[in-house]
Amino acid sequence: MAAILEAIGATIIGGIFILTMITSIINLHAIGVNVNQQIELVEISEDVVSVIESYLSLVAAGVVDSAIISTQDTSFTYSYADSVGGTRHIVNMAQEDIDDSKQLSVYVDSGTEPELGPFELSDFGVQFTYYDVNDNPNPADSLVRYVQMIMEFQYDTFREDIDKRFVRHRIQIWKYFKNLYL
Amino acid sequence: MTYGQLFLILLAMVLFSTIYLTTYNSLFDQADLAYKGMYLLNGQKIIDKYFQEIEANILGDLLSFDAIQSTYNGRSDSLTVSDLVYHLNITTTPCTVNGVDTTTVTPEFIRVDMSMWAIRPDGDTLWIGMPQHPISKVFVDLYY
Numbered sequence: 332m333a334a335i336l337e338a339i340g341a342t343i344i345g346g347i348f349i350l351t352m353i354t355s356i357i358n359l360h361a362i363g364v365n366v367n368q369q370i371e372l373v374e375i376s377e378d379v380v381s382v383i384e385s386y387l388s389l390v391a392a393g394v395v396d397s398a399i400i401s402t403q404d405t406s407f408t409y410s411y412a413d414s415v416g417g418t419r420h421i422v423n424m425a426q427e428d429i430d431d432s433k434q435l436s437v438y439v440d441s442g443t444e445p446e447l448g449p450f451e452l453s454d455f456g457v458q459f460t461y462y463d464v465n466d467n468p469n470p471a472d473s474l475v476r477y478v479q480m481i482m483e484f485q486y487d488t489f490r491e492d493i494d495k496r497f498v499r500h501r502i503q504i505w506k507y508f509k510n511l512y513l
Numbered sequence: 514m515t516y517g518q519l520f521l522i523l524l525a526m527v528l529f530s531t532i533y534l535t536t537y538n539s540l541f542d543q544a545d546l547a548y549k550g551m552y553l554l555n556g557q558k559i560i561d562k563y564f565q566e567i568e569a570n571i572l573g574d575l576l577s578f579d580a581i582q583s584t585y586n587g588r589s590d591s592l593t594v595s596d597l598v599y600h601l602n603i604t605t606t607p608c609t610v611n612g613v614d615t616t617t618v619t620p621e622f623i624r625v626d627m628s629m630w631a632i633r634p635d636g637d638t639l640w641i642g643m644p645q646h647p648i649s650k651v652f653v654d655l656y657y
Contacts, residue, residue, distance in 0.1 A: 363543075477569070503555060505565065507566065
């Protein structure tokens, strides 16, 4: 009888021990995947921001007047030309709500398909703040000289029940429109 | 159950815990790298903002070259990005086209050096360009 009880006890203890090991391994895996996603997100957001900056460098290039068309908190529309007085193009950077999630897209010449994006953003989305030459925020469109852009990229979490947190990266850039200083 | 068996179970638990802790520690190191990358990127963007500001001032002739030197030399600023305060120090030095110091009174080029630090949430200090090894850019006086 004692031997049977010992065997049952050992089985229970061993079972608990094995379950703990398995749970730990699953937890470690979940955390590892999230950390890996965080690193990837930093790399991806760096690439995305570089491309966005190259688009913003075009603001007012070759355009004599009315280069900045619209300045909103979550969208920015401006124009540039192929050459001075050449064909004018209109660029629209906008936060969109697709399937209840915020995304950033860049449209050129009112196209229906984004030239860049859409990039998934968190609930924070994107925020544009415009400044004049004296660093005063929110001036009239014609007085805007640089923009501050804050965006928060997001990945989904690995699992809903373990280490549940969205992988996010908030990045803040400033872009001076050099063509408007010339 | 004998004492020998109990000892073996305890030994197994201790060994397993060691592996578990080591793996966890590695993951924390990885997470630390990820966060460091984020802070470094934001710091770089702040430094880039100031370089752009100086460039715009030169392009637009908003400040004379002399004024740029005096305005930015010794300037310190603090900016908060994602709840982290970045402290920036700027110095300007007259230099040659290659960025080598000169003593010219009216230089054609100036080198702008920037160093930045921030106290991370874990208490460590993160440097982005150090005073001894700053992030530098050489600017030319377009109207020299």
